[in-house]
Amino acid sequence: MSDIRARDKWIRAGQATSIVIAGLLLLGTLSLLIAENSWLKTQTRTGRDAFLYGDTGTEIMPLPVLQVLPVMFPENFQPGGAEAGDWVQQFGFIPGTPGVNEGLPVGFFVSTRRPQSGGPSPVLFAGVNCSLCHTAVIRRNDSDKGQVIYGMGTLSLDFIAWVDAFKTSVLDEKRMTAKSLIDTYEREFHKSLGIAEKGMIAAWLLQTRKTVQGTLPRLDAPYGGADLRNAAMMPNGPSRTQPFRNLVRNIMNRPALLDHGYCKIPALLEQEHRDWGQFDGSVHNRLTRSVLAAIAVGATMNNLILPDISSSVTNAIDYTMKLQAPKFADIFPDAPPDSKKAERGKVVYMTHCDSCHGHRQGASDWVQGARHDEVIPANQIGTDRERVSFRYYDVLAQVLFDHFPPGHPLKPRREDIRPGPAGTTHGYINNTLESVYARAPYLHNGSVNTLAELINLKPRRALFYRGDNTYDPKDVGLIAPDRPDLKRYFMFDTAQPGNSYKGHDYPWAYNGPGWNQPELADLIEYLKTI
Amino acid sequence: MKARDITLTEFTNTFVPFALLVSMALLAAEATQALPKYRMIYAIWASLALTIPSLCLFILPGDTQHQRNYWTLFWTFGYLAYLVHFYYAVFVHYHGSLSEVFSHQGVKIAGPNFLLTGLWGLDVVLAWTADASHRWVRIERVISHIVVIGIFFVSSVVIFKGSVNILGYLMTGSVLVCLAIRLFTKLTPSAAPELGAR
Numbered sequence: 001m002s003d004i005r006a007r008d009k010w011i012r013a014g015q016a017t018s019i020v021i022a023g024l025l026l027l028g029t030l031s032l033l034i035a036e037n038s039w040l041k042t043q044t045r046t047g048r049d050a051f052l053y054g055d056t057g058t059e060i061m062p063l064p065v066l067q068v069l070p071v072m073f074p075e076n077f078q079p080g081g082a083e084a085g086d087w088v089q090q091f092g093f094i095p096g097t098p099g100v101n102e103g104l105p106v107g108f109f110v111s112t113r114r115p116q117s118g119g120p121s122p123v124l125f126a127g128v129n130c131s132l133c134h135t136a137v138i139r140r141n142d143s144d145k146g147q148v149i150y151g152m153g154t155l156s157l158d159f160i161a162w163v164d165a166f167k168t169s170v171l172d173e174k175r176m177t178a179k180s181l182i183d184t185y186e187r188e189f190h191k192s193l194g195i196a197e198k199g200m201i202a203a204w205l206l207q208t209r210k211t212v213q214g215t216l217p218r219l220d221a222p223y224g225g226a227d228l229r230n231a232a233m234m235p236n237g238p239s240r241t242q243p244f245r246n247l248v249r250n251i252m253n254r255p256a257l258l259d260h261g262y263c264k265i266p267a268l269l270e271q272e273h274r275d276w277g278q279f280d281g282s283v284h285n286r287l288t289r290s291v292l293a294a295i296a297v298g299a300t301m302n303n304l305i306l307p308d309i310s311s312s313v314t315n316a317i318d319y320t321m322k323l324q325a326p327k328f329a330d331i332f333p334d335a336p337p338d339s340k341k342a343e344r345g346k347v348v349y350m351t352h353c354d355s356c357h358g359h360r361q362g363a364s365d366w367v368q369g370a371r372h373d374e375v376i377p378a379n380q381i382g383t384d385r386e387r388v389s390f391r392y393y394d395v396l397a398q399v400l401f402d403h404f405p406p407g408h409p410l411k412p413r414r415e416d417i418r419p420g421p422a423g424t425t426h427g428y429i430n431n432t433l434e435s436v437y438a439r440a441p442y443l444h445n446g447s448v449n450t451l452a453e454l455i456n457l458k459p460r461r462a463l464f465y466r467g468d469n470t471y472d473p474k475d476v477g478l479i480a481p482d483r484p485d486l487k488r489y490f491m492f493d494t495a496q497p498g499n500s501y502k503g504h505d506y507p508w509a510y511n512g513p514g515w516n517q518p519e520l521a522d523l524i525e526y527l528k529t530i
Numbered sequence: 531m532k533a534r535d536i537t538l539t540e541f542t543n544t545f546v547p548f549a550l551l552v553s554m555a556l557l558a559a560e561a562t563q564a565l566p567k568y569r570m571i572y573a574i575w576a577s578l579a580l581t582i583p584s585l586c587l588f589i590l591p592g593d594t595q596h597q598r599n600y601w602t603l604f605w606t607f608g609y610l611a612y613l614v615h616f617y618y619a620v621f622v623h624y625h626g627s628l629s630e631v632f633s634h635q636g637v638k639i640a641g642p643n644f645l646l647t648g649l650w651g652l653d654v655v656l657a658w659t660a661d662a663s664h665r666w667v668r669i670e671r672v673i674s675h676i677v678v679i680g681i682f683f684v685s686s687v688v689i690f691k692g693s694v695n696i697l698g699y700l701m702t703g704s705v706l707v708c709l710a711i712r713l714f715t716k717l718t719p720s721a722a723p724e725l726g727a728r
Binding site: 011012015016028029033118300302307 | 545549553
């Protein structure tokens with residue numbers, strides 16, 4: 001009898017315990033949900049603020065991790081050695097302002113969202129947005145602080161190398177642990193992290209490392225150390241990226257091994273004058289273009305529909321609709337255009353260039369050329385073909401379209417991306433040239449340093465070094481040395497696949513039939529004024 | 531008759547699964563790519579799993595206090611889990627905007643869903659407060675069960691495809707088996723009490 005009673009007592013105790021445990025679990029879960037809601041702080045930004053600081057769903061890592069990486073992995077974040085400057089200088093970021101936006105370089109934003117899912121995070125996350133690539137500094141010499149030009153494509157950022165530096169560091173299981181990250185942060189920044197923040201950093205590291213490791217069999221190991229500056233291994237180099245390789249990798253899950261479609265980061269100036277975007281004119285609607293840009297940098301179907309993120313993306317692109325670069329004469333007051341020559345140059349331009357590119361009228365208008373939006377086949381214009389002939393070029397548009405689930409609010413219209421019902425584009429599109437001085441280096445692969453070379457006033461150079469190049473207002477473009485130095489490390493060899501500097505021999509090939517040096521000298525002065 | 535003298539065992543056997551399933555549903559979503567969306571989805575899975583026993587208990591013959599208590603508890607916890615789903619659906623996914631719900635789902639889906647929310651809630655309240663010997667309570671109870679079964683069937687078997695179908699088939703199978711048992715016992719001499727006596 002008492003045996004049974006004792007057993008009952010145990011059973012009741014067991015039941016009470018399980019109720020308490022289950023109740024505590026439920027309570028814990030609910031408090032996590034409440035805490036999560038208090039973590040999330042969103043902000044709607046417009047205009048330049050949206051462009052510079054907006055969250056575009058492209059979070060990469062916790063802010064403390066971004067801050068300690070260069071301390072923990074100097075070999076990857078100062079691949080040129082300590083004397084070549086800090087990580088901001090070595091990868092060509094534009095330094096930020098202390099006290100503003102956590103003091104981060106231009107193009108980094110901070111948010112309280114996690115990468116990919118956009119779920120709330122107790123620790124601030126850092127990511128990169130449109131202004132990272134689409135902002136530049138024009139410097140006349142190495143000691144010049146320079147002028148920041150919003151909308152101009154970066155001249156110096158070596159984004160792909162920086163991403164490799166990051167991945168290589170993440171793969172170092174010995175030196176990068178949640179504990180080493182947190183300890184280094186607390187030591188270097190004299191701040192302590194809360195338990196939730198530490199937990200999030202640990203969870204992020206676990207997941208990120210797993211993801212990077214998962215890509216190794218398909219993509220091979222990322223480069224690190226001095227290799228990051230070696231063009232034989234990192235053929236992309238500063239001021240360019242490979243957005244389509246990224247799309248093939250992320251969306252099609254293919255290695256894109258032979259992709260040499262290096263794309264100069266273009267200027268986003270007075271975008272309202274353009275109908276079809278991208279060098280090959282493959283995207284129509286501007287929202288679609290921005291959404292694809294965000295996806296190429298890592299935003300997802302899920303986080304792009306969060307209201308603060310989708311409005312950042314929309315507002316950032318809206319900012320570029322009427323955005324103008326400063327006038328050439330204002331940037332280079334000591335080297336203004338020669339107005340006599342410019343007047344004569346306009347005649348040359350109207351004869352040889354206007355039909356394809358159109359011309360400036362008044363302060364903010366642009367008269368489109370008769371052949372505006374025409375895609376000139378690559379073999380006809382003669383510039384490098386890799387950008388429009390990579391493997392999967394013909395199917396990528398459809399794959400992108402299918403990637404968006406039906407009914408997704410940002411799903412592009414099929415006719416807005418090519419190849420598709422709106423035609424194919426195996427070439428480069430005739431487009432507008434507002435503030436052409438701010439589009440250096442020239443051509444879609446950035447293979448021509450100056451306008452003087454592009455119009456064949458001067459012979460084009462076959463090999464030079466890029467990195468943090470200074471600007472030459474006379475030839476209108478980059479000063480690129482013949483030999484590497486600490487700041488110009490990337491060997492740009494135009495004989496390598498994807499790097500060809502040939503083609504677009506308008507109005508005349510250098511020293512070829514019809515070549516008229518005085519007219520070209522006039523033309524370049526006119527180009528400074530548009 | 532209503533729930534009475536709920537024993538510790540009865541409460542343990544219903545509350546613990548409820549707390550575990552709902553916590554798991556909310557936490558598992560952390561590992562997915564879309565937090566609120568998966569909380570909404572996993573919560574309805576939890577709700578369906580908790581509701582299946584109460585549907586069976588309702589249909590099966592017999593009317594002991596034990597059976598009534600279990601039915602009340604599962605019916606209630608199933609509804610609470612459903613409310614978690616409802617919260618994420620209406621207030622997070624559709625930002626608390628009725629017009630958004632209706633324009634996205636259409637009246638044909640949103641209408642029955644709201645009907646379900648109201649009717650099931652009413653029945654849970656009645657289960658704890660009203661005596662089931664009232665005729666109107668019995669009618670209301672049968673209707674609310676038919677609505678719950680119907681809507682779960684349409685959503686977990688017909689409309690959505692994937693893991694949720696497992697639960698959908700499980701519910702459909704259980705309901706059919708219980709109905710068969712009930713009909714079978716009704717045809718045998720020891721007649722079972724009226725449907726909806728509870």
